[in-house]
Structure formats: C-alpha cells, structure tokens
Amino acid sequence: xxxxxxxxxxxxxxxxxxxxxxxxxxxxxxxxxxxxxxxxxxxxxxxxxxxxxxxxxxxxxxxxxxxxxxxxxxxxxxxxxxxxxxxxxxxxxxxxxxxxxxxxxxxxxxxxx
Amino acid sequence: xxxxxxxxxxxxxxxxxxxxxxxxxxxxxxxxxxxxxxxxxxxxxxxxxxxxxxxxxxxxxxxxxxxxxxxxxxxxxxxxxxxxxxxxxxxxxxxxxxxxxxxxxxxxxxxxx
Numbered sequence: 550x551x552x553x554x555x556x557x558x559x560x561x562x563x564x565x566x567x568x569x570x571x572x573x574x575x576x577x578x579x580x581x582x583x584x585x586x587x588x589x590x591x592x593x594x595x596x597x598x599x600x601x602x603x604x605x606x607x608x609x610x611x612x613x614x615x616x617x618x619x620x621x622x623x624x625x626x627x628x629x630x631x632x633x634x635x636x637x638x639x640x641x642x643x644x645x646x647x648x649x650x651x652x653x654x655x656x657x658x659x660x661x662x
Numbered sequence: 663x664x665x666x667x668x669x670x671x672x673x674x675x676x677x678x679x680x681x682x683x684x685x686x687x688x689x690x691x692x693x694x695x696x697x698x699x700x701x702x703x704x705x706x707x708x709x710x711x712x713x714x715x716x717x718x719x720x721x722x723x724x725x726x727x728x729x730x731x732x733x734x735x736x737x738x739x740x741x742x743x744x745x746x747x748x749x750x751x752x753x754x755x756x757x758x759x760x761x762x763x764x765x766x767x768x769x770x771x772x773x774x775x
Contacts, residue, residue: 590771598763638704650754652704654703
C-alpha cells in the first residue's frame with residue numbers, strides 16, 4: 550500500500566527566505582507526483598505535476614524535483630512571500646487496477662513579514 | 663472557464679438525516695473522485711468513478727453512496743449510517759489516462775447539528 554510522508558509538518562520562515570519542503574513515498578511504481586496548495590477552508594490548487602520520467606518541473610518561484618528510485622520529491626520555494634503561507638500537499642498517482650491519488654498530510658507553511 | 667463546482671459550500675445535517683453534496687465539472691474529464699479531509703488525517707478517498715454508470719469504493723466508503731448518471735456530475739450522499747460525517751469534502755476529476763493530474767473543487771464543509 551502506497552504511503553506518502555511530508556516533512557516537516559509545519560514550517561515558519563521570515564519573508565525572503567528560500568525553503569524546501571520534502572515528500573517521500575514508499576512505492577516507487579508511480580505515474581506522476583503532484584504538488585498542491587491549500588488555503589484555509591478552500592479547495593486544492595495544483596502547483597506542479599511531475600511525470601515519472603521527469604526529474605523536475607518549474608513554475609515561477611517554484612521548483613519541484615523527483616527522484617523516483619529513492620521515493621523522494623522536494624518543492625523548492627524561492628524568495629518566499631507572506632502570500633505563500635498555506636498548506637502544501639504532495640500526492641502520488643499510482644496505477645494498476647485502482648487508479649488513485651495518495652496524499653501526504655501536508656506541510657503548513659507560514660511566511661512572516 | 664473550465665472547472666469543478668461543488669455545492670453547497672456549507673451544509674448542516676441533523677442526526678439521522680441523509681444529505682447530498684453536489685459536484686459538477688465542465689472539463690470533459692472521464693474520472694471523478696470524492697475525498698474527505700479531517701484535521702491531522704489528510705485526504706482519504708471515499709468513492710471514485712472512471713466512467714459513466716460505474717464507480718468503485720475507496721478507502722472509507724462505509725456510510726456513503728454515489729451515482730454517476732452523467733459524465734459531468736458525481737453527487738455524494740452522506741447517509742445516516744455515517745456516524746461521524748462532520749468533515750470537509752472535496753471533489754476532483756481527471757482525464758482517463760494517467761499522467762494529466764487532478765483538478766479539485768472548492769469543497770463542502772458538512773457539520774452535524
């Protein structure tokens with residue numbers, strides 16, 4: 550059974566700092582990995598999608614990497630801003646006969662002005 | 663703009679009552695999903711449907727029911743058999759083939775009164 554772990558559970562940083570969020574998964578047989586952002590009381594917003602054949606994806610100040618063989622992904626946020634404060638969720642898409650997305654519990658990020 | 667619409671945003675249920683949460687998408691996605699989110703537990707899959715008139719149980723299907731009569735719609739009924747229904751419910755959709763990522767709605771917060 551696929552399990553996804555996110556470390557740290559919470560992170561507080563001053564504005565302008567570069568930071569890294571970590572995600573690990575137990576079964577490396579994945580199709581892709583998706584990073585989401587969730588603001589309090591809101592739905593999930595997709596940030597980056599990395600296919601299993603890719604090593605990284607970039608969008609603006611965000612960069613996500615994937616090392617499928619070791620079961621790890623990182624989300625790098627450059628020059629953090631207070632507006633980046635949210636919960637960041639990592640999810641892996643596993644195939645077989647039961648296509649579904651398995652989520653980590655998230656990292657709560659607070660960027661202080 | 664294409665997206666997923668969940669309604670209502672807030673829902674209150676009395677003990678012993680069935681309630682239905684609506685999920686509609688105009689993304690032309692074949693697959694749709696229902697997740698439940700509780701504090702500290704992450705997202706858990708309730709039901710999913712990969713095609714019209716077909717659906718499968720997820721990890722926590724007991725006390726819930728779904729239907730998939732139209733491609734665009736995947737309503738979730740929380741029955742009186744669900745003993746702890748208070749939670750945040752998220753609907754998602756994805757294209758039929760692996761690799762294209764999930765799109766989420768804005769969620770429905772259900773509270774038992």
